[in-house]
Amino acid sequence: MKTTPLHHIHEQLGAAFAEKHRGWSIAAHYTDPIAEHHAVRNSVGIADVSYRTRHQLTGGDRAKFLNRIISNDVESLSTGQGTYATLLTHRGKVIADLNIYVLEDEITIDSAPETAENLFTELDKYIIADDVELSDLTAETGAIVVHGPKSPELVQSVLGLNDVANLQERQNCVREADALFKHAIVYVRTDTTGEIGYMLYTAAEGLEPLWKALMAEGSHYARPIGWNALESLRIEAGIPRYGAELTDAVIPLEAELEHAIDFEKGCYIGQEIVARMKYRGHPNRLLRGMEIDGSPTSQDNRKIHPNAPIFNDDKEVGWVTSITFAPTLAKEIALGYVRIAVTDPGSRVQIETSDGRVEATVVRLPFSA
Numbered sequence: 001m002k003t004t005p006l007h008h009i010h011e012q013l014g015a016a017f018a019e020k021h022r023g024w025s026i027a028a029h030y031t032d033p034i035a036e037h038h039a040v041r042n043s044v045g046i047a048d049v050s051y052r053t054r055h056q057l058t059g060g061d062r063a064k065f066l067n068r069i070i071s072n073d074v075e076s077l078s079t080g081q082g083t084y085a086t087l088l089t090h091r092g093k094v095i096a097d098l099n100i101y102v103l104e105d106e107i108t109i110d111s112a113p114e115t116a117e118n119l120f121t122e123l124d125k126y127i128i129a130d131d132v133e134l135s136d137l138t139a140e141t142g143a144i145v146v147h148g149p150k151s152p153e154l155v156q157s158v159l160g161l162n163d164v165a166n167l168q169e170r171q172n173c174v175r176e177a178d179a180l181f182k183h184a185i186v187y188v189r190t191d192t193t194g195e196i197g198y199m200l201y202t203a204a205e206g207l208e209p210l211w212k213a214l215m216a217e218g219s220h221y222a223r224p225i226g227w228n229a230l231e232s233l234r235i236e237a238g239i240p241r242y243g244a245e246l247t248d249a250v251i252p253l254e255a256e257l258e259h260a261i262d263f264e265k266g267c268y269i270g271q272e273i274v275a276r277m278k279y280r281g282h283p284n285r286l287l288r289g290m291e292i293d294g295s296p297t298s299q300d301n302r303k304i305h306p307n308a309p310i311f312n313d314d315k316e317v318g319w320v321t322s323i324t325f326a327p328t329l330a331k332e333i334a335l336g337y338v339r340i341a342v343t344d345p346g347s348r349v350q351i352e353t354s355d356g357r358v359e360a361t362v363v364r365l366p367f368s369a
Contacts, residue, residue: 074107284340
């Protein structure tokens with residue numbers, strides 16, 4: 001079982017662990033996952049996400065090389081900027097979704113742990129005569145996320161900065177090492193819970209001092225949060241995750257990922273399929289949210305699983321990808337792919353459960369309270 005450098009800290013905090021993301025032992029929750037969820041919506045939550053995969057590209061051709069491989073534009077980005085993109089098969093299916101951050105002498109790629117092996121292999125095989133070096137930094141670095149309306153206050157205070165609140169999503173800056181933090185910290189704006197947030201990357205040896213500083217500074221209003229709260233926050237925000245909504249069976253436009261694609265930049269792997277779907281046709285299915293009928297207290301005898309089929313009357317029209325109780329909405333919600341005929345908000349569908357079918361209403365994402 002793989003563990004993050006902060007595993008012992010989570011043990012000391014009394015975390016309950018679960019195996020997630022292909023063999024990682026991850027803090028699932030510390031106390032009540034619903035309370036942890038509300039902490040992010042109302043104040044600030046701190047989580048260890050060092051299980052995510054981190055790759056680095058260096059060399060003079062790094063931007064040009066990556067630009068011809070992935071779906072979004074990289075060459076036009078300046079130091080401190082970032083973007084979201086996909087790496088696709090030649091048939092336009094998603095191998096990985098990527099957070100791209102341009103630093104002064106490197107490009108950092110953050111992706112889901114499920115993509116680690118395939119991502120390195122796919123990128124590496126296209127490095128031929130390019131001045132590019134690809135490295136996997138996952139083992140030697142780590143990442144902490146800070147999410148919630150008070151996250152700018154906390155991050156600014158701990159890092160001794162004053163520009164944090166002005167960052168746009170995926171913009172990044174570097175806090176150089178000093179006597180307080182002996183390793184440089186790259187901080188990035190990332191709103192993956194539907195609240196303002198920041199990803200803090202540093203060397204594995206620097207994670208514990210950074211975690212302790214965040215917890216000490218935010219002792220009166222911040223709390224550690226686990227995977228369960230991050231997942232319910234993500235689903236409420238309608239953000240697809242690789243391994244759930246995103247797989248090598250999905251084309252980006254089916255997941256409403258147009259913001260991950262630059263339709264003007266020219267060729268990249270899978271570009272022909274994506275462009276044809278955009279300009280000459282349309283997806284046959286789309287990612288949608290579903291609000292499930294019934295009060296939360298009435299769900300003891302029904303269990304909805306990922307991949308559960310979705311029906312419209314007697315016709316199967318899709319499948320569930322993620323399911324959670326949404327604390328903000330006080331109801332059970334799901335993400336899933338449904339046929340175009342039932343993608344309009346208000347469409348009624350039925351989801352297969354362990355105790356028969358339940359009724360649900362299709363909604364556009366994100367879910368709104």
